[in-house]
Amino acid sequence: MDKSQGRSAQEAPAKELPNFVTASGHRGLQLEEKLIFEQGVPGRIGVDVPDAPKGAANKLGAFARKGTIGLPDLSEPQVVRHFTRLSQKNYGIDSGLFSLGSCTMKHNPRLNEKMARLPGFADLHPLQPEKTVQGALELIDTLAHWLKTLTGMPAVAMSPAAGAHGELCGMVAIWAAIQAKGEGATRRRVLVPESAHGTNPATAALLGFTVDPIPANERGRVDLAAFEKKLGPDVAAIMLTNPNTCGLFEGDIKKIADLVHAAGGYFYCDGANYNAIAGRVRPADLGVDAMHINLHKTFSTPHGGGGPGSGPVVLSAALAPYAPLPYVVHGAKGFELVETQRAGTSPFGRLKGFHGQMGMFVRALAYMLSHGSDGIRQASTDAVLNANYILARLKDVMSPAFAGGPCMHEALFDDAFLKDTGVSTLDFAKALIDEGYHPMTMYFPLVVHGAMLIEPTESENKESLDAFIDSLRHLATLAKKGDQADFFHAAPRLTPRRRLDETRAARSPILRWKPAQPPAPTAQAAE
């Protein structure tokens, strides 16, 4: 490395962290934390449990649990400290800019959390008499109304538990419509762009459809000519994301919809990127038959480290009769929850227990009502503006995957700028971690070599975007020096853990803690 005087911002930090050993194993605020199973003393308890009433009968029969379960006994302060320490090893949107493309990591307003905890929503049993849950049913109906209004679609299925579940719901509705037309045996093929989310082909395959990939053109959109050639009487549907996973608007989308409709198929739209167009484009106007909406993306319900989500699906008039059970209607007795088939409808059945992700509905509606239509429009506008700002400010040091023209809500780069540097997309992303950022989405979409997909969302202001861009420019310039491969390979250095050995984890999986000593005799052994 060049050790000349007057160190510029382009150089790697020369000083490593102080490397002395502490007696505790902790390193200042980086606290090592054992598993809960390695802590505790039998008999401790972190929550008061009253004594059982005296003289109550025991009706467990022969089923009383014998032997120990193996759970550790801890006090409340121990438990709170344990999980607080764990939280400090995590990066969230609250920690900093979360550039993970395709995942829409936007700010989660705490108003949403407060509303979801109102006892009139949180403490309701799902099977209470309808007359005691009118408010909850009205909330579902109101959220459904606004989802329909925003998308221009006539119907919405509220019960799906997440995006992929919504996708399944939408595709089952298409499947059911095809069955109803007597074309179940012939319409077996689903067209999916190569750039699609993995859930799309997985969902189509679950339904027994054959997945037929459609190539992208050099502009990152669906290759219309190739698509037309693939159409035929055996095509059940096309599954398309818009804006697509390259962060680009599919300009031919109406033509695609018309063509697939003319061929007797349906148009499933993956709504994962709806945050780019919410309030500005109505999917109904694009010819969409079904589209799921990730409430945990567009409508700011928290990602929670991987869930829970919620994935309502808006449906066209052609698919509405096949919507799953249950659903809410407004009738003579107020709001009713329809849990069985009614005349004139052909619901395809139930997709999960109870009625949907109520807690997420409350949060999403709180977001909608607190933003208003102007706020939702501004959010999607700003999300697109932020992504374009990133694209514009990085295109000279990184390599945009598709030159020319603006992007939507995501800026996509390939790894051409890393050619011959010995630095891979993965290395580059890991170095970004040391800079204090959650990396971008890597190696997705598959159609772009070494893809880096950056979605800043509307939550970032100009200062935070500039700081993020400065870090990326620094790393890109550093990588391009050509002799920094070792520096990048070793990243990250400053995290609670460095790169983890995934091969070891997968070859001989350890998926649970086990006591060093064999546990106390189990039920069978004791008898």
Next chain:
Amino acid sequence: MGAGAYRHHVPASVDAIIQRGEFLTSYTPYQPEIAQGTLQYLFEFQTQVAMLTGMDVANASMYDAATAAVEAVQMANRVTRRGKTILSGAVHPHYRETIETHGKFSGFEVVSLAPNLDGLAGIEAKLDAKTASVVVQYPNVFGRLQDLTALAAACQKAGALLIVAIPEIVSMGAVTPPGDMGADIVVAEGQSIGNALNFGGPYVGLFAAKEKYVRQMPGRLCGETVDADGKRGWVLTLSTREQHIRREKATSNICTNSGLCALAFTVHLSLLGETGLRRLAGLNHALATTLEAKLAKVKGVRLLTDAYFNEFAIELPRDAGDVVEALADKGVLAGVPGSRLWPDDASMAKTLIVAVTETNTVEDMDLFAAKLAEVL
């Protein structure tokens, strides 16, 4: 109320922890270096679930019990390379309907037995060389505990997997776990620990299996490993089973799970510990038998369940749905009537399913019994 969702006391510290921004606003832990917090609690969650159910391994959660049951059925289809499942007559109708829906479009055969207090009745007669799995519930939808050992042996003999669904996971603090009775896959509703009723969701599906089936399991799995410095750490592992890699050949299309609900579960169960869970389960059971004794004295009430945990079924002299509506007007949420769960089956109309937890006082029970006597 019960029937798959239970109102339990959730300590305030659970909510305080899950609202920490580093948990609440984080993503799926695909970047393990900056997600060790999430990964470590998922590893703890998997361990707790395996311990509770008496199984070898568990995954990092599903949406809810009903969807977990579907995943279990599909996993059994893959393991056995067969395509028929038999559903006990005492499986929660929502679980049954969700499995039936998936059977329709995925092309596996679902044999659903008619509602029956005896959840084991009629199953063995239907077992054949095409059967991939048998799904039973424990405690069953009527609250009843039944020995599954003989059924497990019969399944094994027929080459089918025994799937056991647990609607109320607190029960595992008091009763023999399905793993000790030979279950191959156990799914459960985890809502009872750490999570509010929320009018039905979000909940957290638990999924546990025998070790030999681990590579056929759906959903995310967190595993132990070491980092570049040799320090213990955690990663998502065996992810080649999942949709983002396998695409159309994935074991499931599941992507989002119930991470934060799993955290709530893990925090609450850590607060309880062995001692607390045992005590809580014991209290639930004692309160349930206390209420049962009070209801037994109401004229016209017939008890239907012999061995049970915190939920039991009674038969009323008239339509249970009407009784529940009348009691609601008197400020009592009595339970779940048969007509709500089996609207098409008149034989269930007089059945009422009643659950009791630590949130019910003896005074509540006296009120319930008194008002029930009034409306009957």
Next chain:
Amino acid sequence: MAELRFTKDHEWIRVADGDVYEIGISDYAQSQLGDVVFVDLPEIGKQIAKGGQAAVVESVKAASDVYSPVGGTVVGVNDALTADPGLVNREPTGAGWFFKLKTGDTAQFTELMDEAAYADYVKGLG
């Protein structure tokens, strides 16, 4: 060692004994996959058509189907891969073999690429 032949999907095949063939994945295939962590082998006795899916090989980041270069009946599998999947990386065309197939149609073998042709093919992939 007997002569190796290759498919475009990067499987290799060689005569093990008479009409029994040994099949695995090429050195190029293992290098593309990275560290192999699991191999799902076919059941003995299974009939597989030429080009039919026979096994699955998994690395940390990818899972690939392994297709049978010839049609026939599975007569043996390499159980050593279960305990040590890394054999596929270390000795792809040796101890890292996948399964053995008995075939009635030995002519299928000679239609496949020989080592030189396969080397050219791989070179062409860049």
